[in-house]
Amino acid sequence: MTIIFSGVAPPPTLRVRSVFTPAANPATDRGSMASPSGGPKWAQKTITLPPQRRGCHLITPMIVKEIRQDLSGFNCGLAHVFLQHTSASLTINENYDPDVQADTETFLNSIVPEGRSAPWRHTMEGPDDMPAHIKSSMFGCQLTIPITKGKLGMGTWQGIWLCEHRDAPTARKVVVTLNGI
Secondary structure (H helix, E strand, C coil): CCCCECCECCCCCCCCCCCCCCCCCCCCCCCCCCCCCCCCEEEEEEEEECCCCCEEEECHHHHHHHHHHHHCCCCEEEEEEEECCCCEEEEEEECCCHHHHHHHHHHHHHHCCCCCCCCCCCCCCCCCHHHHHHHHHHHCCEEEEEEECCEECCCCCEEEEEEECCCCCCCEEEEEEEEEC
């Protein structure tokens, strides 16, 4: 029997077959990334970055230096990097040619108007504040990076950038949370 709803026959039944795969034994399986302890673990650290001038700055070495000891204890997992500010941002981009950082700053400044003639109402903290909030929203304040065998699993030319959108440098806090096995 076929039931018709609104003149349309329901889609065919989807059948799913489940296959059981025994858990890997980390002691004998060299390709396994399973944790010998069996359960997931967590680590978290708040890092205070020194004040940076306006622009995009490669901060991967600073982040890795601060989390290296905890990071080495994870075979597989995720690193969540969260910036606790609304006038700076985080992004992943090229870590080799500094022209990329300069060009990114040029691009942001060309699409977000700034100064006393800009149309922004929020100017209590200066003419660069509202543009900084917009730029922060564009790039965002968080990143998620895979952890593979005790290292951040980024590509060869990838690095973590702090994009400082204010004229007056200020220290920035980043919370790094590691989760995995």
